[in-house]
Amino acid sequence: MRRLEFVVRRIIGAIFVLIGVSIITFSLARVVPSNAAALYIGPRARPEEIERVKEELGLNEPLPVQYGVYMRDLLQGDMGNSVSTKRPVTQELTDRLPATLELLFVGMTIAIVFGVPLGILSAYRQGRGSDILIRIVSIIGVSVPAFALGLLLQIVFFRSLELLPLSGRIANDMRFISPVEVITGFYLIDTVVTQNWIAAKDSLLHIILPAVTLAAYPMALIARMTRSSMLEVLSQDYIRTARAYGLKERFIVYIYALKNAIGPTLTVIGLTFAFAITGTFFVEIIFNWPGLGLFTVRSLLNLDYPAIMGITLFGAFMYVIINLIVDLLQAWVDPRISLQ
Amino acid sequence: MSEPVLRIEDLHIEFETPNRPLKAISGISLEVMPGEIFGVVGETGCGKSVTGLSVLQLLPETATITEGRITLDDIDILSQSEEEMRKIRGTQVAMIFQDPTMSLNPVFSIGEQLDRVMRTKLGTSKNDSRKHSEALLAEVGLADVKRIRKSYPHQLSGGMKQRVMVAMALSCRPSLLIADEPTTALDVTIQAQILRLLKDLQNQYEIAIMFITHNLGVVAQISDRVAVLYAGRVVESADTKTLFTAPHHPYTKGLLEALPRPGSKGGQLTAIPGNVPPNPGEVVGCAFASRCAFVMDQCWHEQPPLIEIGSKHQSACFLPITDEKSEMTIDENKNA
Amino acid sequence: MSSLSTVDSDKTVAAFESRRGTHVWHVLSRDPLAIISITIILIFLLVAIFAPVLAPYPEQGAGKPSPDTLFLPPSREHLFGTDDLGRDVLSRVMYGARPAFLIPLMVVVSAVAIGASLGAIAGYKGGWIDEVIMRVTDLFLAFPSLLLAMAITAALGRGLQNAAIALIISWWPWYTRLVRGVAVSLRERPFVEAAQSIGVRDSIIILRHILPNSISPILVQVTVDMGTVILVAGGLAFIGLGTQPPNADWGLMISSGRTSVLNQGWIALFPALAIFVLILAFNLLGDVLRDIFDPRQYQ
Numbered sequence: 006m007r008r009l010e011f012v013v014r015r016i017i018g019a020i021f022v023l024i025g026v027s028i029i030t031f032s033l034a035r036v037v038p039s040n041a042a043a044l045y046i047g048p049r050a051r052p053e054e055i056e057r058v059k060e061e062l063g064l065n066e067p068l069p070v071q072y073g074v075y076m077r078d079l080l081q082g083d084m085g086n087s088v089s090t091k092r093p094v095t096q097e098l099t100d101r102l103p104a105t106l107e108l109l110f111v112g113m114t115i116a117i118v119f120g121v122p123l124g125i126l127s128a129y130r131q132g133r134g135s136d137i138l139i140r141i142v143s144i145i146g147v148s149v150p151a152f153a154l155g156l157l158l159q160i161v162f163f164r165s166l167e168l169l170p171l172s173g174r175i176a177n178d179m180r181f182i183s184p185v186e187v188i189t190g191f192y193l194i195d196t197v198v199t200q201n202w203i204a205a206k207d208s209l210l211h212i213i214l215p216a217v218t219l220a221a222y223p224m225a226l227i228a229r230m231t232r233s234s235m236l237e238v239l240s241q242d243y244i245r246t247a248r249a250y251g252l253k254e255r256f257i258v259y260i261y262a263l264k265n266a267i268g269p270t271l272t273v274i275g276l277t278f279a280f281a282i283t284g285t286f287f288v289e290i291i292f293n294w295p296g297l298g299l300f301t302v303r304s305l306l307n308l309d310y311p312a313i314m315g316i317t318l319f320g321a322f323m324y325v326i327i328n329l330i331v332d333l334l335q336a337w338v339d340p341r342i343s344l345q
Numbered sequence: 346m347s348e349p350v351l352r353i354e355d356l357h358i359e360f361e362t363p364n365r366p367l368k369a370i371s372g373i374s375l376e377v378m379p380g381e382i383f384g385v386v387g388e389t390g391c392g393k394s395v396t397g398l399s400v401l402q403l404l405p406e407t408a409t410i411t412e413g414r415i416t417l418d419d420i421d422i423l424s425q426s427e428e429e430m431r432k433i434r435g436t437q438v439a440m441i442f443q444d445p446t447m448s449l450n451p452v453f454s455i456g457e458q459l460d461r462v463m464r465t466k467l468g469t470s471k472n473d474s475r476k477h478s479e480a481l482l483a484e485v486g487l488a489d490v491k492r493i494r495k496s497y498p499h500q501l502s503g504g505m506k507q508r509v510m511v512a513m514a515l516s517c518r519p520s521l522l523i524a525d526e527p528t529t530a531l532d533v534t535i536q537a538q539i540l541r542l543l544k545d546l547q548n549q550y551e552i553a554i555m556f557i558t559h560n561l562g563v564v565a566q567i568s569d570r571v572a573v574l575y576a577g578r579v580v581e582s583a584d585t586k587t588l589f590t591a592p593h594h595p596y597t598k599g600l601l602e603a604l605p606r607p608g609s610k611g612g613q614l615t616a617i618p619g620n621v622p623p624n625p626g627e628v629v630g631c632a633f634a635s636r637c638a639f640v641m642d643q644c645w646h647e648q649p650p651l652i653e654i655g656s657k658h659q660s661a662c663f664l665p666i667t668d669e670k671s672e673m674t675i676d677e678n679k680n681a
Numbered sequence: 682m683s684s685l686s687t688v689d690s691d692k693t694v695a696a697f698e699s700r701r702g703t704h705v706w707h708v709l710s711r712d713p714l715a716i717i718s719i720t721i722i723l724i725f726l727l728v729a730i731f732a733p734v735l736a737p738y739p740e741q742g743a744g745k746p747s748p749d750t751l752f753l754p755p756s757r758e759h760l761f762g763t764d765d766l767g768r769d770v771l772s773r774v775m776y777g778a779r780p781a782f783l784i785p786l787m788v789v790v791s792a793v794a795i796g797a798s799l800g801a802i803a804g805y806k807g808g809w810i811d812e813v814i815m816r817v818t819d820l821f822l823a824f825p826s827l828l829l830a831m832a833i834t835a836a837l838g839r840g841l842q843n844a845a846i847a848l849i850i851s852w853w854p855w856y857t858r859l860v861r862g863v864a865v866s867l868r869e870r871p872f873v874e875a876a877q878s879i880g881v882r883d884s885i886i887i888l889r890h891i892l893p894n895s896i897s898p899i900l901v902q903v904t905v906d907m908g909t910v911i912l913v914a915g916g917l918a919f920i921g922l923g924t925q926p927p928n929a930d931w932g933l934m935i936s937s938g939r940t941s942v943l944n945q946g947w948i949a950l951f952p953a954l955a956i957f958v959l960i961l962a963f964n965l966l967g968d969v970l971r972d973i974f975d976p977r978q979y980q
Contacts, residue, residue: 025820030832037836044836144968148961150912152919152935153953156942164943171943242447249401249442250462250513251434264452279825287916291939302920305835317832321824328823339452340497 011336019329026321031075034314035064044310046088084318085311089303094315097300103190104174105285105296111193111212112219112288113281117274120224124231124270128239129258139228146225151284155218155291162214172293175208215292219284223277230273234266241265268335268342275331279324348419349376350521350553351400351438356413358395358404358577359626368626369395369408371577374651377521380551382544384568384585386561386600390621392577393557397523400555401440402430418520435466439514443526445506449498455482455509456494459516466517481512486542504535511542515550522547525557540567561600565589570657573597576625576632579651583658593660595637631662639664705897708973715969721962725955729778742772744927752945762947765937770948774955776929780841781959784923785910788848789903795849796856797899801891803857804864805883815861818854826851827913834922841930844923848910859902863895897974904970908963915956931956 035041042059043050050058059065063074078084084094127139162169170176175185175192183203188195193212196205238244239262247257289298297316304312336342358370370392377383387393398404400415402422415422418437425433442448450458459478463469469477475494482490485508498506507527514522524543528536544567547554556568564571565585572582573596581594592598599617619636622628631637634644643663651661709715728735736742737760747767755762761770803814821829826848833847867873867890876886917923918932926933931952938949 022820022823025816026823029820029824033832033836037833144964145961148908148912148964149957150915150919150932150935150953150960152916152932152939153949153957156935156939156949156953160942160946242442242444243450245403246440246442246448246510247450248403249434249440250466251431251436252461252465253431256461256465261450261453265450280827283825283827283831283916287919290920301831305831306921308835310835313832313835317824317828320828324825325823340454341451341499 008336011342012333015329015332015336019325022325023322026318026325027076027079028072030314030318030321031072033317034310035062035071035075036068038310041310044308045085079318084315087304087312088309089307089312094311097312098297098315098319101295101297101300104294105289105298107191107193108212108215108219108285108288108294108296109278109281111216112285113223113274113278115216115220116223116227116277116281119220120227121231121270123224124228125235125258125263127228127232128235131236140232143225143228143232146221147229149221151218151222151287152291154221155215155288158214158218159291169214170207170211172291174211174295175204176211179204179207215288215294218291219281219288222284223274223281226273226277226280227270231266231270234269235262238262238266264338268339271331271335271338275328278327282320282323347379349416350379350418351375351377351555352414352416353396353400354414354416356396356399356415357411358392358399359409359411360405361407361409367624369577370399371626372412373574373577373579375572375579375582377553377555378570379520379553380547381569382547382554382556382567384564384571385555385557385574386559386564386571387574388559388621391574393559393574394525396574397440397525397555397557400438400521400523401434402427403434435462435519436517437519438521438523439517439519440523440525441507441510441514441527444530445503445510446498446530448510449506451498453497454494455496455498455501459494459509459513462513463516478512478516481516482509485509485512485515485546486538487512502535503531504538507531507535507539508542511539511546515546515552518550518552520553522552522554523557524554526559527556528563529558529560536563543567561604573600576621576628578632578661579659580633580662581660582651583655587655587658591655591658593654593658593664593666594633594662595639595664596633597660599636705970705973709969712969714965718962718965718969721958722966725778725959725962726782728775729782732772732775732779736769736772736775738769738772741768742776742929744768744929746927752941752948754945755947761951762945764934764948765941765945770934770951773929773934774931774951777931777934777952777955778959780914780918780924780928780930781911781956784841784845784848784914785907787845788852788910788914789906791849792852792906793856793899793903796853796858797860797892797895799853800857800860800862801864801887801895804861805868805887805891807865807868811861814857818857821851821854822858824851827916830913830917831920831922834917839922839925841924841928844914844917848913848917852906852910855906856899856902859898860891860895863898864891867891867894901967901970901974904963905967908960908967911956911960911963 038044040055042055042062042064045058045062046054063071066074082095086092087094087097090097123139123143127136130136159171163171176182179185183201185192185195185201185204185208186199188198192208193205196202196208239258244257244262247261252261285294285296286298286301288294289296290302293299297319300312301316303309304316353373353375356370356373357368359366360369361367373392373396375383375385385393385396395404395408399410400417400422402425404410410423413423417433420433420437422430422433449455453461456475456478459481460471460474463474463477464471467474478494479490482493487493487505487508493501493505493509501509510527527543528539531539540563543554543556546552556564558564568585570582570584571588572579573588573594574580575596581588581592581597588597589601592601596617599615602615603617617636622632622635625632628634630643630645630647631649634640637644641663647663649661649663651659654660654666709719732742733739738747741747745768747763747769750759750763750767750769752765753759753763753767759769759771761774764770764773799814799818803811829851830844830847833850834844837843837846864887873886873890876890914923915930915932915935918930919936921933921936924930924933926937934952935949935956938945938952942949
């Protein structure tokens with residue numbers, strides 16, 4: 006019962022945060038810029054156009070009314086039209102979302118699947134060779150910018166070893182050889198579902214380098230956090246109790262201790278998701294990955310304001326949702342949290 | 346004469362410190378007989394907890410056993426591999442710790458934790474473990490066992506948690522239970538309940554208990570025999586009655602005089618002056634010399650050996666052995 | 682009587698602080714990692730300050746093209762080679778150290794100033810002030826910080842200064858949270874209660890007690906954040922929102938070297954190495970300081 010109450014409270018909290026987020030983006034879109042209307046139709050706008058847009062956006066109304074209109078449009082999924090493509094921003098985002106999400110999920114999966122066990126191993130073997138090695142790798146991981154790492158991986162795996170493709174999501178000639186039948190927009194899923202093995206293999210090869218580049222920073226951060234919380238837990242009395250009752254060492258470390266240590270790790274996973282959302286932008290530029298990032302950067306450079314605001318809102322929305330999920334997971338793992 | 350459950354012979358333990366090794370235990374020998382409660386008494390840092398942990402081979406990484414033998418149920422503990430030790434823990438020897446709140450895993454329910462021990466140690470099925478643990482929880486005096494099983498440690502009181510720990514300790518019927526200050530973290534009334542519970546269960550199951558405490562009063566209530574530890578050595582050992590009525594070692598006497606007695610209202614409590622030397626293992630003579638009221642020249646440069654001074658009564662002091670009966674009369678006169 | 686006791690507690694707190702100060706220095710001077718990282722940071726800082734003197738081709742470092750020396754590989758004349766405009770990459774890397782220090786310093790100093798004062802007030806005052814400040818803080822923390830910085834830079838216009846402002850806006854909440862944690866833990870301490878009981882003004886208590894005790898956790902956070910802000914500011918420049926050409930900036934250099942990375946790798950490689958080594962140095966130092974102070978106790 007208490008858990009249900011906790012879940013409801015957290016969801017209501019997240020809704021309030023989202024309202025706050027909309028106020029901030031609203032201010033950025035309408036209040037901060039000296040001439041919001043001009044931003045909305047791009048740098049080469051004629052004065053009469055600006056007047057028309059001012060009227061359209063209701064920029065002559067008082068701010069609360071403007072916010073009301075802004076929210077009404079937003080709830081209907083209307084974030085205006087992109088200046089450069091003239092298409093609705095919502096459309097532009099949803100078209101590109103699968104590519105970005107695919108990269109994000111593969112990257113974060115790599116980060117979690119490697120980061121957590123490495124952190125555990127490092128803590129368990131504190132001070133020994135493997136611990137020192139993992140710590141060196143993880144501090145390098147948090148110090149190397151994605152755009153530098155991506156270039157390095159391209160030089161090594163494309164030019165020197167000739168193992169992996171340079172960039173893109175799938176080979177250009179694939180549409181002649183064995184075209185991907187788009188169902189979900191996730192190539193890895195679509196190709197497998199349609200048993201298009203040639204394209205599946207090709208898209209898998211294409212995603213390796215960008216996903217690894219994206220994963221490096223989160224993985225290092227997750228490993229570091231897992232290590233330090235595991236170290237704390239392993240020194241607790243209840244671990245000694247478990248040993249005193251002859252439980253299996255593997256069980257003690259991977260289940261008994263980890264369930265206690267996973268809380269801070271979950272927080273960091275949530276945080277790194279945020280980094281990864283923006284991290285994909287850089288990775289997509291370097292690997293020419295046709296997702297949101299490439300679109301974002303183009304919008305930023307073209308001062309495509311409606312697009313920029315749409316992306317900001319979307320990013321914040323995703324972040325709030327991820328943090329909500331992390332909160333709920335934590336409450337599920339640790340019975341003490343929902344009682345606070 | 347039956348064989349002892351636990352025999353510790355000439356145990357020496359050293360701790361690594363940044364500067365030089367620290368001797369925590371300098372030659373402790375003791376025996377715990379089947380079905381008895383054996384009290385181990387001493388101040389904080391005298392090595393009593395370390396002795397307990399050494400039986401399970403759960404000493405911290407910085408500690409090494411440099412000398413000695415530990416025999417548990419005819420098993421030579423110190424020559425066992427880690428995997429063999431793991432099998433011994435829980436089934437042949439179980440341990441209860443000082444703070445029940447810290448001893449239970451906060452994110453698993455009581456039932457999950459109890460079941461896990463039984464399933465690992467006894468290989469019982471999920472269902473059997475559940476039934477067994479319900480029975481055990483009832484046996485240690487907990488009501489509404491189904492609810493207790495579903496509870497998490499933070500939802501139970503300290504006394505209830507310690508009862509759960511006792512249930513866990515009994516779950517695999519070990520021949521020896523090491524209880525390390527099991528009542529220290531609890532309220533006085535709860536303390537008494539837990540002591541009674543241990544005593545009852547010990548009678549019923551005929552488990553030997555090594556009861557480690559700093560509290561002589563507790564020892565008087567519960568144990569059959571007592572060893573007094575000081576600075577990593579046994580300074581006196583006897584059956585409880587003898588120790589309380591005819592203590593020989595000045596340290597034991599000091600501890601007894603420091604006890605509040607119900608009969609002597611308003612009487613003054615005496616404290617033993619001074620402190621335990623920082624690295625007692627390196628002291629040449631008797632480690633208690635600097636605090637002892639009866640110190641003699643000999644004490645400063647010679648370690649008094651632990652010798653038999655009466656029937657099953659040993660003491661490590663150069664003081665002459667007085668007749669136990671006369672000692673008792675003096676003591677009684679003093680009280681009167 | 683009571684005033685006497687506050688003076689005493691003041692002294693002990695001060696003594697404790699200074700003793701901790703010397704202790705930190707003592708530990709740092711014995712830790713090889715700390716010495717290495719501090720040395721690296723100092724070298725980069727000196728290079729940044731004296732770039733015009735140290736750079737072999739100061740004019741090219743500042744941005745002047747040299748059409749006769751396009752895409753030269755590393756040689757004795759150009760240790761790091763030359764770029765697509767013929768400029769000496771070593772000189773550019775040296776000049777690039779300037780924004781690499783300037784932006785993070787501006788960002789971290791301002792973020793600490795804003796965040797620490799708000800956090801101290803929120804934590805010390807409690808009540809509705811705390812509630813309001815922390816809800817606003819949480820709102821800013823609800824954005825991925827780089828994304829927020831991007832949106833703000835877009836609203837303000839590109840360039841080094843606006844990038845810095847954008848980063849300040851997205852960074853201060855972290856310090857608010859940190860210092861609030863310290864302030865809450867100190868609020869009930871005897872020396873603070875003693876000061877309150879004899880009517881010392883709140884502002885004085887915050888300045889004398891709350892902020893000095895926040896210094897060590899802030900110091901750790903600042904060290905780590907220097908590295909992070911270098912990374913993020915480099916990212917903004919890489920996208921084209923930060924430092925504008927022809928000024929030198931590592932992120933910008935990597936971005937322009939990217940197109941020729943497979944054939945003229947040195948153009949992107951050396952600035953990438955520079956940014957990596959400097960961030961690594963700050964992260965290492967942050968780790969060492971964290972081990973000394975352990976600011977987690979306040980979170």
